Amino acid sequence: MPIIPTPADAMTTLRRRTSEKWGTHSDDVLPMFVAEMDFPLAPAINKALHEAIDLGDTGYVNPSDPGARTAFRDYAAAAWGWEPDPERMGITTDVSVVIVESLRRLIEPGDGVVITPPVYPPFYDLIPEAGGVVVEAPLRDDGSSYALDLDGIDRALAAGAKGVLLCSPHNPVGLVHDRATLEQLSRIVARHDGFVVADEIHAPLTHHGVEFTPYLAVSDEARAHGIAAESGSKAFNLAGLKTALFVSESDRMTDLIRSLPEEVTFRAGQFGLIATREGFARSRDWLDATVASVQNNVDHLQAELAAHLPAVRLRRPSASYLAWLDMSALGWGDDPAVIAEQQARVALSSGPAFGRQGAGYARMNLACSPDTITEAVRRLAAVDPSGAPQR
Template sequence: MPITPTSADAMETLRRRTSEKWGVYADDVLPMFVAEMDFPLAPAIRRALHEAIDLGDTGYVNPLDPGARKAFRDYAAAAWGWEPDIERMGITTDVSVVIVESLRRLIEPGEGVVITPPIYPPFYDLVPEAGGVVAEVPLHDDGSSYALDLEGIDRELAAGAKGVLLCSPHNPVGLVHDRATLEELSRIVARHKGFVISDEIHAPLTHHGVEFTPYLTVSEEARAHGIAAESASKAFNLAGLKTALFVSESDRMTDLIRSLPEEVTFRAGQFGLIATREGFAHSRDWLDGTIAAVQRNADLLQAELAARLPAVRLRRPSASYLAWLDMSALGWGDDPAVLAEQHARVALSSGPRFGRQGAGHARMNLACAPETITEAVRRLASVTG
């Protein structure tokens, strides 16, 4: 599949957007925090949404329409060699709803759910929303790479936690779990008669040359006790259109999905369903170009940091467009994003929000123009100079 170039919209165009990324800060701030892209929509998605508007196709989602589910299945087959059964999938609003509604049926109030910080901040809220208690097992960090702490997860499950909320690929560090790690995780969870909910929203953004492994493909145990949360929203910049998929591979988890109130389905967005279909079915060249652009931006960020801010450490992500920056050597405190916004006018995601392991860190969004990265590093360096 050819890789087509992807370029960000012009800054004057971006400033007209009203979404969170562009609507929260004043115009003198470079917004590089929330996970929204600065790239134009994929042409196929744009055309389909315009057609839907022209037709007035703005009603409720049709749960019998297989379009989005089939498009995801075909994409997963082409990208990962996995062909999930569309009859075992469910439709809903977003990945957070997949997580909460699944947890509500898999735990009793007060039971523990393992998360692995530094982690996507809403995980800390989604578990208690479902009635559970967060059990933290931080990622293992050897100073050069991150990995799941499988022994720690085993201990938490032995101590009474009921399951694992997996981030795969892992936000914010861009870790893509290898098959052997996921296989061992599935054996550990099965031994404790637990479950795994695998948030795979960043999976389509796995970088070129890196292999992503869907959790539900690694073993019979994983297929029996797992639910995958899938969405096109990060890959194609569709977060505001509100569509995600429950995906299962076992009768037990399929029954769970089918037990959901019908409103869980009807809260999804019609435009999101259309855009999901067009993204996975007809926008793979655009996605490849976007990944290539992000990887070039990661190269640029690494070079700019080396030249202007060598005290800031970047460990290259293997997925998504998010860069996890260790800024602790700058002496900007536990939350360097505060000083970055106040003095450099660069908005980064607060590291401590990802867990206490995020102290001294910040997350930067690389789905932007190269000039934005260069300017952001220049501004940050001016504070230290």
């Protein structure tokens, strides 16, 4: 049976939302920046949340409830051939907390942690929050594709960095690291007696026809020194409901999770736990349809750029709904998102926020209707290189 793509909500409905995406700008701005979806909630999630409200099931999370953890295990087994043990998982608010609380226990103050820019901007803040120092090993870029710079990571660890904060799949470029690369990474990290914290929040949004490999599934070394941050928040648009999972495969990392203060668990959201369970257990068809919508939107964006804004370059992502746009040829400076918002009234994510490699770039959110993409490209095309609107 062909997959029928998920349609986005109507603009009149979206404008009534009050989340960051829809509450930050005035109504004349197309918001295509923060990673929120314009799609309606999966029906199973919608139904379960309404039932919880009807029951008044609005208390604290129950850490002994295996629902979300078991649902994630079953999803990972079906999608990726990986079956993590729910007993080795922990619950918390979001992936950022998984990262910070893991790093607090893996490093000493002042220790270096490797990141691979251009990369999710909060990585630059989460490492110092945990007491560490950011060490950059930028992605290799040959002009047509990106890849981890394994030699650069090796050098950084040899120079004293203690571990790697891995973005997998990689935000903002949509890179899905292949198994061979991750196996090599695990051996490099093991050789330096390091660790990997793998942010895999975008993994369920891997595009059809592309294979995602969980870091903890690649080798015995990875299982020994790795901890994964998992969540349904990007896949099912649940960021505001606040639930994520620590996932481990070794006694060392399981002990780390069990050493966490109980408040790390109890700060998670009850609705988030319910929604995460329903997403991974009963919303896989919805997720497949949503990924199909995103892939169609990538096609649509490529066609619109070719027809109306050929100077802007897009390398096709292999995961998630984020388009990393090379806008440097437009002459809009290091941060073209500024001109896009001021002159085209299109809100994009600032490229330089992802690292110095993002100069001349902006990130566009494609979890929307094709009409929104069409309107955005037409608006951007109506701005001249000096940033003055064309008449």
